[in-house]
Amino acid sequence: MARRPLPRILTDSARFARLADRASLARGRDLARTAADGASDVFHPLITIGRGLRRLATAARGRWAATPKESRGPLLFFVGACVLVVALLPYGPLLALIVAMGAGAWAGRERPPVETGPSEAETERLRSLYEALVPYLSAEGDPGPLYTHGGDWGRAFVDHAFDGDGRLERLRLKYPAYFTDGENQSRARIEQVLYAKAGRGREYHFDWDELANQLTVTVLAALPADIAAQRFVTAPGETVLGFTDPDAVPRTLPVTAGEETRDAPPVVWRTGPRSTEPHLLALGQPGTGTTTLLRSIALQALEHGEVVVVDGTGTGEFGCLVGRQGVLAVESGLVGALATLEWASHETERRLITANRERQAGRPAPDDTRRPLWIIVDRLTALTHVAAAEGRDDPQRWLQVPLRHGRAAQVTVVVADQFDGADLLSDPVRAHTKARVVLGPATAEEVRAVLGAPPHTTPTAQVPPGRGYARLGAAPVLRLQVPATPDPFDDATGETHRQAVLTLLPEHAVPAQAEDTAGALAHGTADGGAAPDGAPSGTDGTGPAAEPMVASPRVSMVKGSRSRTA
Numbered sequence: 001m002a003r004r005p006l007p008r009i010l011t012d013s014a015r016f017a018r019l020a021d022r023a024s025l026a027r028g029r030d031l032a033r034t035a036a037d038g039a040s041d042v043f044h045p046l047i048t049i050g051r052g053l054r055r056l057a058t059a060a061r062g063r064w065a066a067t068p069k070e071s072r073g074p075l076l077f078f079v080g081a082c083v084l085v086v087a088l089l090p091y092g093p094l095l096a097l098i099v100a101m102g103a104g105a106w107a108g109r110e111r112p113p114v115e116t117g118p119s120e121a122e123t124e125r126l127r128s129l130y131e132a133l134v135p136y137l138s139a140e141g142d143p144g145p146l147y148t149h150g151g152d153w154g155r156a157f158v159d160h161a162f163d164g165d166g167r168l169e170r171l172r173l174k175y176p177a178y179f180t181d182g183e184n185q186s187r188a189r190i191e192q193v194l195y196a197k198a199g200r201g202r203e204y205h206f207d208w209d210e211l212a213n214q215l216t217v218t219v220l221a222a223l224p225a226d227i228a229a230q231r232f233v234t235a236p237g238e239t240v241l242g243f244t245d246p247d248a249v250p251r252t253l254p255v256t257a258g259e260e261t262r263d264a265p266p267v268v269w270r271t272g273p274r275s276t277e278p279h280l281l282a283l284g285q286p287g288t289g290t291t292t293l294l295r296s297i298a299l300q301a302l303e304h305g306e307v308v309v310v311d312g313t314g315t316g317e318f319g320c321l322v323g324r325q326g327v328l329a330v331e332s333g334l335v336g337a338l339a340t341l342e343w344a345s346h347e348t349e350r351r352l353i354t355a356n357r358e359r360q361a362g363r364p365a366p367d368d369t370r371r372p373l374w375i376i377v378d379r380l381t382a383l384t385h386v387a388a389a390e391g392r393d394d395p396q397r398w399l400q401v402p403l404r405h406g407r408a409a410q411v412t413v414v415v416a417d418q419f420d421g422a423d424l425l426s427d428p429v430r431a432h433t434k435a436r437v438v439l440g441p442a443t444a445e446e447v448r449a450v451l452g453a454p455p456h457t458t459p460t461a462q463v464p465p466g467r468g469y470a471r472l473g474a475a476p477v478l479r480l481q482v483p484a485t486p487d488p489f490d491d492a493t494g495e496t497h498r499q500a501v502l503t504l505l506p507e508h509a510v511p512a513q514a515e516d517t518a519g520a521l522a523h524g525t526a527d528g529g530a531a532p533d534g535a536p537s538g539t540d541g542t543g544p545a546a547e548p549m550v551a552s553p554r555v556s557m558v559k560g561s562r563s564r565t566a
Contacts, residue, residue: 002404002547014034018224019159019543025297027099027515034364038377043050045105046250047108048104048108048109049101049104049105049112050104050106050108050246051107051108051498052103052104052106052107052108053104053105053107053108054098054108055107055108055384056103056104058253069236072127072331074486076080076111079140085212087516092255095459098157101158101312103148107314112320117464118160118162119166119392121166122162122166123169125166126153126157126160127153128197129153129168129180129194129198129506130147130151130153130157131149132143132193132197132379133147133156133173133190133193133194133480134147134148134149134151134197136177136186136189136190136193137175137190138176139176139178140233142176145176146174146175147175151232154206156173156174156175157171157172157173158172158173158174158214159171159189160172160273163219167198167199167219167221167503168198168199168204168216168217168219169218169422170216170218170219171194171198171217172214172215172216172217173214173215173217174213175190175213175215176213177213179213181208181210181213181387181539183453184448185540187206187454188217188444188454191204193433194206194217195458197545198217200366200462201220202219202220202287202460203222203457203458203459203460203479204217204219204220204457205217205218205220205456205457206457206458209454211524214410218391220245220435220457222245223243223244223245223467223479223480223481224264224481224486225464225466225467226257226258226479226484227243227256227264227481227483227484228256228257228258228483228485228496228497228500229299229304229483229484229485229500229501229504230255230256230483230486230500230504231504232253232255232266232300233252233254234268234300234306235252235276236320237270237271237272237304237372238268238269239268239269239270239271239300240253240266240267240269240296240300240464240482240483241266241268241269241293241296241297241470241480241482242266242267242293242470242480242482242483243255243264243265243266243267243436243480243481243483244265244266244267244470244478244479244480244481245265245478246299248476248478248479249264249265249266249267249268249478249511251266251268252264252266253265253266253267260479265478266314266470267470267478269435271372271407271412272407272410273407273408274371275407275412276434276473277415277434277435277473278406278407278412278432278434279403279412279413279415279432279433279434280297280412280414280415280433280435280436280437280451281415281416281417281430281435281436281437282294282414282415282417282436282438282439283416283417283418283422283436283437283438283439283450284417284418284419284438284440284441284442284468285418285419285440285441285445286418286466286516287440287465287481288439288440288441288465288467289309289439289440289465289466289467289468290378290416290417290418290437290439290484291313291317291416292465292466292484292485292486293416293437293466293482293485294318294376294378294414294416294437295317295318295485295487295501296482297374297376297414298318298321298374299377299485299501299504299505301372301374301376301412302324302325302326302327302403302434302506304328304371304372305323305324305326305371305372305373305374305410305422306327306328306371306372306373306374307327307328307374307376308327308328308329308333308340308344308373308375308376309327309328309329309330309331309372309376309377309378310331310340310372310375310376310377310378310380310395311331311332311378311379311380311384312332312337312377312378312379312380312381312383313332313378313379313382314332314333314382316332316487316489317487318330318378319487319489320487320488320501320502320505321324321505322329323338323508323509324505324506324507324508325506325507325508325509326509327509328504332530334383334386334392337380337383337395338387338392338393338395338398341375341395341398341399344373344375344398344402344411345398345399345400345401345402346559347373347411348401348402348405348406348409348411349371349401349405351368351369351410351411351439352405352408353408353437353536354366355409356370357410362394363452368408369409370410372411372556373409373411373412374411374412374414375399375402375406375408375411375412375414376414376415377399377412377413377414377415378416378417379416379417379418379420379421380396380399380417380423381422382413382421383395384424385424391472394426395428396425396428396429397426398428399413399426399429402481403428403432403433404428406430413432413433413466415429415433417444419442419563422450433471435470435471435472435473436450436451436452436470436471436474437468437469437470437480438450438451438468438469438470438481439466439470439482440463440465440467440468441460441461441462441463442459442468442469443461444458444459447459447469447477451469451471451477451536452471453471453476453477454477455469455475455477455479456476457479464481465482465484466483466484466529467479467480467481467482467492468480468482482549484497484500485497486498486501487501488501488502488505
């Protein structure tokens with residue numbers, strides 16, 4: 001039996017009733033909203049003061065929690081004394097109430113909302129950087145590609161920050177797990193793209209996290225170039241090559257820069273019998289600071305040892321060391337360099353033989369075998385050309401014994417040269433100089449060829465003198481800034497740096513009349529000219545060669561120093 005529909009009048013009345021209920025409910029909501037808005041306007045000052053007092057109470061609770069337990073008693077006593085003073089003052093409680101309400105109103109005021117997220121220009125820069133990485137971080141057949149043209153860069157860029165000028169300062173991005181982050185060539189491509197798109201002219205540090213498939217790019221601040229030569233707080237056997245980034249080494253040294261004293265992170269090179277990298281090789285372009293590095297090492301070595309210098313440039317860069325205590329010879333000519341290096345080779349043998357005999361006899365090694373001997377050689381390949389032209393032995397041949405056995409004999413070899421002469425370095429020099437330094441502008445391939453590992457930063461084209469990279473053995477590659485150690489006899493040297501170097505120089509060990517020739521020796525002749533009259537022996541290329549130099553394991557004499565008898 002079919003149901004009969006209700007009369008139309010009944011359905012219409014039900015519909016009108018529902019509409020009336022909705023209208024009354026809407027009017028009630030409007031009235032409530034209006035009442036709430038009016039109440040908030042009326043009680044807005046009280047709400048602001050209450051919000052401010054709540055914030056102040058939270059800050060006071062945090063301050064109390066951070067206060068050490070032994071300091072809470074005096075703090076309570078001080079607060080109680082202040083409350084007592086305020087209570088005893090005329091109108092004190094009223095003034096305290098007014099101050100509390102004012103402080104609450106100030107702390108609870110509505111602050112303008114802080115804009116979060118990148119601006120429009122920053123978003124466009126991040127989007128272009130994302131699009132530039134797509135060809136290198138995407139692969140065909142990836143069902144859920146992280147990098148795709150027109151994709152969401154927010155999924156790939158985990159964190160980012162910009163400086164006040166709107167330039168990218170830090171970026172942390174994710175990359176697919178199939179990316180070959182273990183290959184240096186693949187890494188170099190990504191680093192080159194980021195360097196080009198993030199802004200050239202700055203130095204970036206790349207931190208690859210292979211476990212989490214993330215890369216963090218950070219803009220590095222410039223290394224301090226205002227640290228001059230000075231006495232560094234180091235132990236015997238430690239040499240400060242320069243200074244690096246604060247988070248690269250766990251150690252700092254107090255240094256004086258201008259009129260202020262601050263802590264700086266040093267690159268410390270350790271030598272001696274227990275050193276794993278007893279010899280050093282420094283390469284760079286002309287004017288990049290390799291000679292400055294050698295001069296800084298020599299000044300530090302003279303504090304605990306003796307120094308032999310071979311200046312292949314012949315420009316007198318080490319003239320300030322002539323005739324100083326502990327400086328056995330400063331040679332700039334081929335004949336003098338050959339004689340000096342031959343003596344150094346025999347001296348290394350003598351030390352080994354003497355120390356071995358004493359140990360076999362159950363006695364400690366003599367003091368003259370334990371005093372460090374430093375062989376500092378600058379541009380030795382220049383003398384290699386001259387030796388080949390004159391039909392003489394290669395001076396590098398006499399470095400084999402000190403390089404192979406110098407660590408046991410307390411003999412350290414430091415060699416500095418230029419990139420164009422690096423091919424002429426002998427195999428022993430390349431094999432036994434485990435500590436490496438590269439100074440001046442250099443490509444990542446050049447740095448890798450010298451240090452054995454690529455730098456984790458982008459080399460810049462314009463760098464100050466003494467700026468480069470250092471690697472001690474198998475340690476990570478570090479940025480390096482050599483302390484300013486110019487030639488004090490150079491007219492272009494400032495007075496401040498001149499006095500800093502002269503203060504570090506030892507006293508003269510030659511007659512006083514020889515001091516008058518120091519300026520002339522600073523410009524020693526590289527073509528084999530005779531040394532000036534009265535010059536200390538062993539300071540010029542031909543002067544030392546004119547006199548016999550004994551090179552035997554038993555008796556060795558170097559001009560400009562005392563006789564040494566085994």
